[in-house]
Amino acid sequence: MTIAPVKFVHVVYRTRRFDEMIDWYKTVFGARVQYQDPGLAFLTYDDEHHRFAFANMDLIDPTGGGPDDRGSIGVDHVAYTYASLSDLFDKYIELKAEGITPYWCVHHGITVSMYYGDPDGNQMEFQIDSFADNDDANAFMYRTFATNPIGVEFDPDAWVADLRSGTPAADLLARKTDLPVSPLRNARSDGFVLPSH
Numbered sequence: 001m002t003i004a005p006v007k008f009v010h011v012v013y014r015t016r017r018f019d020e021m022i023d024w025y026k027t028v029f030g031a032r033v034q035y036q037d038p039g040l041a042f043l044t045y046d047d048e049h050h051r052f053a054f055a056n057m058d059l060i061d062p063t064g065g066g067p068d069d070r071g072s073i074g075v076d077h078v079a080y081t082y083a084s085l086s087d088l089f090d091k092y093i094e095l096k097a098e099g100i101t102p103y104w105c106v107h108h109g110i111t112v113s114m115y116y117g118d119p120d121g122n123q124m125e126f127q128i129d130s131f132a133d134n135d136d137a138n139a140f141m142y143r144t145f146a147t148n149p150i151g152v153e154f155d156p157d158a159w160v161a162d163l164r165s166g167t168p169a170a171d172l173l174a175r176k177t178d179l180p181v182s183p184l185r186n187a188r189s190d191g192f193v194l195p196s197h
Contacts (some may be wrong), residue, residue: 003091005126010051012076016067017055025052035131035141040149042141049110049129049137060184076186083114085169088128089160102126104185107174108151109144110137117187126170130173133187149180 015021022041025031031043034050039059042050057064057072060109064072082088092102092114111127118124131137152175159172 003082003087003094006083007081009048009079009127010053011054012055014055014057014060014072014076015075016057016065016073018054018058020053023056023082031130032136033139034159035145035149037146037149042145047134049131049134049141055184059163075122077125079113079125079127082126082128085128085172086163088112088126089156090162091126092156093160102156103187104153104182105156106153106182108179109140109148112154112173115150115185115187116155121187123187127175135161144178148181150182150184151175152177152180153182 008115013021018041022033022036022043025035025043029043029045029051031045034042034044036042039056041054041055041056043052044050053076055076061072067073077143095101095116100116102116104113104115106113107130110129110130111125112130113127115123115125115126124137128135131140162172163169
């Protein structure tokens with residue numbers, strides 16, 4: 001049986017009009033900034049920790065072209081939430097059996113996430129929220145994103161083994177370290193490399 005996500009949660013845009021995009025989404029959606037630094041911004045219009053995120057490509061890839069160069073501009077990924085950490089990892093096992101593996105597994109702090117690329121290279125995030133309460137997720141963003149807004153990579157097979165051996169999901173959902181900061185990865189790169197233990 002296929003394990004389906006329980007909801008669509010957010011979209012991430014790569015832009016060379018960083019401030020303009022933030023202002024537009026604030027105006028159109030009544031969104032508020034949850035966290036912002038020169039390279040990344042996270043906005044929401046409801047109680048979710050973020051519905052939109054923006055990556056400032058002028059900072060991330062300064063030689064990549066102008067604001068109208070569509071090469072690196074556009075939707076980065078869409079995200080889907082699963083009902084539980086077990087469901088997320090059952091989906092991982094299901095897809096792995098079909099030869100479909102994530103190109104990036106990262107604990108963002110507010111979510112535990114696995115990123116996949118479809119045959120066209122469109123990127124999607126399958127995730128589980130790390131906090132049961134969005135106020136706690138927002139507090140985490142304010143407290144730790146200045147140190148690491150990207151996340152820390154993890155080995156999904158090790159986490160499956162941990163869950164199967166009885167490690168409580170809550171122990172895995174709590175990000176215990178902010179370092180090392182994961183590099184940004186994408187479906188068109190060489191793929192996911194397991195972090196060293």
